[in-house]
Amino acid sequence: MSAVADPKAPRASRPGPSRRTTRGNFELYGWVFMRASGVVLVVLIFGHLFVNLMVGDGISAIDFGFVAGKWASPFWQVWDLLMLWLAMLHGTNGVRTIINDYAERDTTRMVLKVALYVATVLVVTLGTLVIFTFDPCPPNSPASLLPSFCTA
Amino acid sequence: MTATLDAPAPEAGAVPSFQVTLKIRRFLPSDDAIPTFGEPFEAEPRWDEFTVDVHGTDRVLDALHKIKWEQDGSLTFRRSCAHGICGSDAMRINGRNRLACKTLLKDLDPSKPIVVEPIKGLPVVKDLVVDMEPFFASYREIMPFLITTGTEPTKERLQSPKQRERFDDTTKCILCAACTSSCPVFWTDGQYFGPAAIVNAHRFIFDSRDEGGTQRLEILNDKEGVWRCRTTFNCTEACPRGIEVTKAIQEVKRAMITRAF
Numbered sequence: 001m002s003a004v005a006d007p008k009a010p011r012a013s014r015p016g017p018s019r020r021t022t023r024g025n026f027e028l029y030g031w032v033f034m035r036a037s038g039v040v041l042v043v044l045i046f047g048h049l050f051v052n053l054m055v056g057d058g059i060s061a062i063d064f065g066f067v068a069g070k071w072a073s074p075f076w077q078v079w080d081l082l083m084l085w086l087a088m089l090h091g092t093n094g095v096r097t098i099i100n101d102y103a104e105r106d107t108t109r110m111v112l113k114v115a116l117y118v119a120t121v122l123v124v125t126l127g128t129l130v131i132f133t134f135d136p137c138p139p140n141s142p143a144s145l146l147p148s149f150c151t152a
Numbered sequence: 153m154t155a156t157l158d159a160p161a162p163e164a165g166a167v168p169s170f171q172v173t174l175k176i177r178r179f180l181p182s183d184d185a186i187p188t189f190g191e192p193f194e195a196e197p198r199w200d201e202f203t204v205d206v207h208g209t210d211r212v213l214d215a216l217h218k219i220k221w222e223q224d225g226s227l228t229f230r231r232s233c234a235h236g237i238c239g240s241d242a243m244r245i246n247g248r249n250r251l252a253c254k255t256l257l258k259d260l261d262p263s264k265p266i267v268v269e270p271i272k273g274l275p276v277v278k279d280l281v282v283d284m285e286p287f288f289a290s291y292r293e294i295m296p297f298l299i300t301t302g303t304e305p306t307k308e309r310l311q312s313p314k315q316r317e318r319f320d321d322t323t324k325c326i327l328c329a330a331c332t333s334s335c336p337v338f339w340t341d342g343q344y345f346g347p348a349a350i351v352n353a354h355r356f357i358f359d360s361r362d363e364g365g366t367q368r369l370e371i372l373n374d375k376e377g378v379w380r381c382r383t384t385f386n387c388t389e390a391c392p393r394g395i396e397v398t399k400a401i402q403e404v405k406r407a408m409i410t411r412a413f
Contacts, residue, residue: 023370027379028412031405101340101382 030093037086044083068136077131084127092120168208172257174215175201175265176227179276197276200224201265206257212245212268213252229280236392239328243280244269249330249390271333273342287329290345294353294371299364315360322355322400324393331387331397343376347387347397350378354400357407369408378405 052066053059070076095116103109137150179197202219213234220227229252232238236254243252246260246267260266274282300309325348332338332346353372357365372378378401387397 023374025412027375028373028408031379101337
């Protein structure tokens with residue numbers, strides 16, 4: 001499959017606005033990312049659910065302390081960070097696709113996509129910040145708001 | 153089937169005949185010139201019902217002929233060979249894209265009116281005739297012809313039966329647009345290349361004699377190319393030639409991915 005220079009395709013003008021050629025591998029990488037992240041997310045999410053809800057005391061063990069305990073270990077920090085980023089990008093790309101498929105007017109499409117990207121950036125930034133800076137016992141907080149083990 | 157035979161004892165081997173009603177979507181464009189000011193007059197589509205006597209061997213196309221020849225000469229539709237090979241008479245029959253010349257009336261439950269509409273997603277010119285130009289524009293864009301380099305051989309370009317088998321399925325396309333106009337992505341946004349263009353690109357991309365595969369993959373790697381396919385299989389179901397259209401699209405995707413990585 002070698003390239004041939006300008007094979008002179010017979011072309012007629014398209015009625016209406018013609019399709020802008022938008023070649024590039026963005027959609028290809030997007031498509032592959034959806035498949036790859038989907039597979040990884042299945043493992044991450046079911047692992048997360050199993051560890052949080054079934055191991056040990058199960059669901060009753062979840063509190064501030066449980067989360068703080070998990071995030072004290074770099075393993076769970078990486079796990080949750082990966083889960084956050086992959087889920088957010090996977091979901092955002094899915095919704096982006098849906099907007100492209102269903103929003104017919106250019107302005108509608110634009111507004112929806114801007115809202116989507118702003119929401120994504122916000123959630124990903126906040127989530128990342130929380131994973132790395134989570135402190136179950138912030139200093140100078142009233143004791144009534146803190147979990148019991150902080151004062152212990 | 154509501155058989156209405158007059159004779160109490162039909163001849164052996166006689167073809168049963170019955171009545172069938174066709175509910176056809178009509179559209180008559182305005183004869184008025186487009187006004188200089190204001191909106192052009194938009195004609196409203198309407199539904200017409202026709203009842204005809206048909207035989208058990210008749211197809212939807214025969215019923216349409218009967219209507220046009222005996223009841224309403226203004227009924228407009230395309231047909232050429234009338235034997236499922238020219239691809240002129242693709243239409244939406246009872247909500248499914250089919251060729252009118254390949255659909256037997258007796259297979260369609262003639263007890264209810266048979267709904268006949270033009271294929272969706274393309275501008276209607278009149279009645280069942282649509283403007284196929286956007287469809288063919290996409291087809292032309294993928295360069296549906298043999299591209300080679302070097303000196304032309306003095307005899308045939310040889311190919312093994314196995315190499316021919318690789319793209320056999322997609323050689324069957326008759327460009328009837330049943331697949332493209334059944335695709336929901338094409339309905340909302342006519343910019344998508346559509347299944348038919350991809351099928352015809354597949355026919356050359358996987359042809360061992362062709363050397364333009366890279367360019368065709370490049371063309372279909374467009375934002376409006378194969379990546380807009382949502383694998384809903386509407387195209388595969390609609391194809392009157394039984395081409396596995398969705399599979400062909402996925403094979404083109406795979407060729408792009410193996411090329412990129």
